[in-house]
Amino acid sequence: MAWPDFYPTDYLTARRRLRDAAGRFGWHTESHPIAARGPGGGELALDVFTSPRPAPATLILSSGVHGVEGPFGSAVQLFALNSWGNSPPVRVVLVHAVNPFGFAHRRRFNEDNVDLNRNFLLPDQRYTGSPPRYADLDPLLNPPVPPARLDPFPLHAAWKVLKHGLPALKQAIAGGQYDHPRGIFFGGHRPAESVQICGEQLRHWLGESGSVFHLDFHTGLGPWGSFKLLLDIEPTADQRQWLTDRFGVGSFEVSEQNGVAYETVGGFGPWCAARRGDREYLFACAEFGTYGPITVLTAVKRENQAHHWGTAGSAATERAKRRLAEVFVPASAAWRSRALEQAWELVDSAARGLASRAT
Ligand SMILES: [Zn+2]
Structure with a gap:
């Protein structure tokens, strides 16, 4: 199979192919269904x-x-599972579709419009508040109408970038907000079902x-x-050295406003690290680049409008969803090959590095 053949066409296909491969190689499989349903009423699960x-x-x-x-x-x-078969160099756990609703319905957000990576709050954090500028931007980001064919949003967004600078704007928009339940980058008002499942299962x-x-x-x-490993928590000197040895100088970055990323609360990483007990737990988001920030933001905004204010299944809603899928996982065979090849190198190197360190 060529690299692009490993990309699933939809959630059901993704799930079936992983389950088949896991069965073939004797991996233990477990499913944690959520209450929400897929298109056509199908089951959704982690x-x-x-x-x-x-x-x-x-x-x-x-x-x-x-x-x-x-x-x-x-x-x-799927690629890793097929490559390792029944004998990966270390113990491996694949957690597939942490947000199965968004995967199946082609949304960044979950069944309650929640951005899960803003929902994993630590015990001392609250599901309230927003970046100061988000309320000002709300009418621009979240107009309560279906997406128009001609949308001046990219121009407005470009103007805002010139006025405020991209880092400040990224922070204000994508940092996470808890006040606008139909808005983009909403962190929710309680732990999502997916987060509860992770809470019950992580130790296991x-x-x-x-x-x-x-x-x-x-x-x-x-x-x-291209890709970057993004760390929400400052790594120890040992971890820094390990990351550099394994993946190269400049392969990782600790989140801060002026880098590729921005500061957020409610991320999966700090939440996992807080539950590590006496283990060493190093968490990184492996972020693969696609389109520019305004293109991506425009697609997120338009799909969100279609989801809340458009007609399900209409041509306009379908267009918004297809566009969202394209900006996050481009159809380009060149992108798909390059991204997956790099991801496999990363994963394979991580597994071998972990195995040699552990012995
Ligand atoms: Zn993401």
């Missing part, structure tokens, strides 16, 4: 696949925290491993076809 033998270190690969980005992470998981997924490296796959940030 599926978890664990490699056959225990080991002192665990590599976790998760996909689809942002549903529409799921086909990429799912392709990485970690097993007896004393050392965990977790790669959470994302797309839509950074230059076309």
